[in-house]
Amino acid sequence: MTVTATRRLRPRSRIRESVFERSAPYVYVAPFFLLFAVFGLFPMAFTFVISLFDWNPIGTKTFIGFENFTTLFSDPRFWNAAGNTLSIWIMSTVPQLIIALGLAHLLHFARLRFANFFRMSLLVPYITSVAATAIVFAQLFDTHYGLINWVLTLIGGSPVNWLAGQLSSQFVIAVMVIWRWSGYTTLLYLAGLQSIPKEMYEAASVDGASGWRQFTSITIPSLRPIIIFTIITSTIGGLQIFTEPLLVNSTGGLTCGAGRQCQTLTLYLYEQAFGDYKFGYGAAIGVALFIMVVVIAAINFALSTRMKGSRS
Amino acid sequence: MTGTTAELTATADVSPATPDSGRRDRVRGRRGRIGKVSWWVYGILLLAAAGSIFPLYWMFVVASTNSAAASQMPPRVIPGGNFAHMVGVVFSTVPFAQSILNSVIIAGVVACGQAVLCALAGFAFAKLQFRGRNALFVTVLLTMTVPAQLSIIPQYMIISSFNWVDSLQGVIFPALASAFGIFWMRQHLASTMDDELMGAARIDGASSWQIFWRIAFPIVRPAAFVLGLLGFVASWNDFLWPFIVLKSPENYTVQIAIQALQKSYTVNLGLAMTGSFLATIPLLLVFFFVGRRLVAGIMDGAFKG
Numbered sequence: 023m024t025v026t027a028t029r030r031l032r033p034r035s036r037i038r039e040s041v042f043e044r045s046a047p048y049v050y051v052a053p054f055f056l057l058f059a060v061f062g063l064f065p066m067a068f069t070f071v072i073s074l075f076d077w078n079p080i081g082t083k084t085f086i087g088f089e090n091f092t093t094l095f096s097d098p099r100f101w102n103a104a105g106n107t108l109s110i111w112i113m114s115t116v117p118q119l120i121i122a123l124g125l126a127h128l129l130h131f132a133r134l135r136f137a138n139f140f141r142m143s144l145l146v147p148y149i150t151s152v153a154a155t156a157i158v159f160a161q162l163f164d165t166h167y168g169l170i171n172w173v174l175t176l177i178g179g180s181p182v183n184w185l186a187g188q189l190s191s192q193f194v195i196a197v198m199v200i201w202r203w204s205g206y207t208t209l210l211y212l213a214g215l216q217s218i219p220k221e222m223y224e225a226a227s228v229d230g231a232s233g234w235r236q237f238t239s240i241t242i243p244s245l246r247p248i249i250i251f252t253i254i255t256s257t258i259g260g261l262q263i264f265t266e267p268l269l270v271n272s273t274g275g276l277t278c279g280a281g282r283q284c285q286t287l288t289l290y291l292y293e294q295a296f297g298d299y300k301f302g303y304g305a306a307i308g309v310a311l312f313i314m315v316v317v318i319a320a321i322n323f324a325l326s327t328r329m330k331g332s333r334s
Numbered sequence: 335m336t337g338t339t340a341e342l343t344a345t346a347d348v349s350p351a352t353p354d355s356g357r358r359d360r361v362r363g364r365r366g367r368i369g370k371v372s373w374w375v376y377g378i379l380l381l382a383a384a385g386s387i388f389p390l391y392w393m394f395v396v397a398s399t400n401s402a403a404a405s406q407m408p409p410r411v412i413p414g415g416n417f418a419h420m421v422g423v424v425f426s427t428v429p430f431a432q433s434i435l436n437s438v439i440i441a442g443v444v445a446c447g448q449a450v451l452c453a454l455a456g457f458a459f460a461k462l463q464f465r466g467r468n469a470l471f472v473t474v475l476l477t478m479t480v481p482a483q484l485s486i487i488p489q490y491m492i493i494s495s496f497n498w499v500d501s502l503q504g505v506i507f508p509a510l511a512s513a514f515g516i517f518w519m520r521q522h523l524a525s526t527m528d529d530e531l532m533g534a535a536r537i538d539g540a541s542s543w544q545i546f547w548r549i550a551f552p553i554v555r556p557a558a559f560v561l562g563l564l565g566f567v568a569s570w571n572d573f574l575w576p577f578i579v580l581k582s583p584e585n586y587t588v589q590i591a592i593q594a595l596q597k598s599y600t601v602n603l604g605l606a607m608t609g610s611f612l613a614t615i616p617l618l619l620v621f622f623f624v625g626r627r628l629v630a631g632i633m634d635g636a637f638k639g
Contacts, residue, residue, distance in 0.1 A: 043542060046543065051459070051470065053455075054511055055470070058511040061489060061508035063477065065486075079491070128375050131369070132368055133368075140379050151573070151588075151613060157606045158393050258479065258481055262482065272596050311481060
């Protein structure tokens with residue numbers, strides 16, 4: 023319809039213009055899709071191909087079927103890394119979401135003063151790089167010179183060698199993730215809260231509902247979609263954790279310490295692919311990581327739809 | 335995933351967090367729970383704010399004390415006068431000035447490139463009719479859920495076949511195509527630009543390029559700015575990919591440079607902390623000037639992303 027209008031106005035260049043106009047949308051999406059195909063889609067698909075090979079980037083490439091995967095399943099270092107990744111993910115995600123919910127609930131007072139100051143300062147960790155975060159927290163948790171151990175001895179405890187133990191080194195990493203992402207998640211939840219009609223809270227307080235009651239019966243149910251969203255994004259992000267375990271231990275290297283106590287899947291992938299030049303085996307680790315993300319996201323999704331079903 | 339997205343976008347029209355509506359709300363009384371704010375609410379929020387800022391302060395404390403003071407017990411909690419000296423040591427240990435320049439180039443190009451490419455493609459997805467539109471858009475959405483690290487091995491092979499290993503373009507190009515950015519720009523264009531406006535411009539004989547450049551882009555410039563800002567922060571702070579691609583110290587970004595500094599951690603306790611602090615200052619400056627828009631953008635994006 024609009025095309026005919028254009029034609030009537032500019033009869034001369036009619037044909038050339040209509041061809042140009044029809045192809046214009048493709049021209050607009052082309053730069054994106056070209057880059058996307060070369061650096062996004064193709065590598066994604068090709069990972070699965072490489073995982074079926076014994077692939078040395080500077081040597082031979084031999085097709086070996088699923089041998090990388092059978093090796094992977096009996097590789098204790100892989101299961102160690104998978105377990106570490108899962109435990110860091112849980113230790114960091116659960117507290118992070120709870121802290122963010124609580125802070126968003128407190129920031130949601132209409133008459134809160136300095137609201138902008140609080141919001142901005144909560145976002146400072148988000149603009150601090152993961153590398154800088156890891157370095158400063160490694161220093162805070164240092165066995166001999168760290169502030170945390172100093173406080174511990176002050177209140178009568180004894181210094182902890184945080185990075186030596188499996189659980190304690192993962193705890194340090196989880197603290198970094200919580201510190202860096204809680205403020206960001208708080209803002210997402212606060213945005214969700216602000217879309218809840220004010221009248222709901224007004225009615226609730228007229229009915230005499232306490233702050234806690236308002237939190238459990240208005241705040242949480244209204245935020246359900248955005249909570250699911252943050253769980254999914256923190257699953258995708260959390261399972262890929264790499265920089266924190268690499269830098270938390272300045273002498274730990276790619277294994278995050280001699281006992282691989284905090285080596286994550288991505289760190290193990292990097293060690294195999296770029297440390298030992300086993301591209302095929304590294305790709306297989308990548309595929310395993312992908313399957314883990316899909317399975318956990320599916321479980322999340324199923325749980326949250328069931329929750330929704332039982333509620334309504 | 336698509337179900338969640340639909341639910342989130344359904345609420346997009348009541349999204350309050352654009353800068354304009356924020357100002358209006360302050361005048362009319364802000365959204366939120368009514369009632370008096372108790373002192374303990376301020377107490378908890380102050381504690382959270384202090385906890386958010388403290389590690390940065392601590393970086394500066396350690397960076398400004400000399401090694402002996404940094405390793406003494408109890409630790410010093412007041413900055414010393416050694417910061418200038420430590421900065422000198424950082425700059426003489428690694429080519430840090432070059433690293434800052436590299437980071438500025440990479441993050442700057444990625445931010446501008448993402449904003450323009452995504453605005454253009456987002457416009458096509460939101461406002462133009464073409465065959466394969468929905469299939470292409472669903473492809474973009476699906477890849478957002480795939481962990482990026484799945485692809486690093488083939489990505490490295492592609493970069494190396496272009497001879498881009500150890501070069502800035504090897505870091506820049508893979509970061510330009512942001513699936514999130516397309517999604518973000520499409521949602522903004524779909525919700526802010528009227529179809530009648532499109533129709534009117536068409537009747538006046540405007541080509542789709544003129545419509546994009548004269549009408550659509552000015553409308554979504556604030557959203558494109560926030561997207562660029564998010565791209566800048568992400569690119570500045572990115573570690574894994576530059577760590578894989580960049581090999582020689584003169585090509586390092588600041589993040590890789592502070593990792594190199596950390597290796598000399600045993601020699602000088604404060605060196606990595608000084609580097610970390612220096613690496614954060616540029617973003618703190620950016621944040622100081624446009625932090626409010628970043629906050630508003632992230633809150634706005636809660637409904638779109």
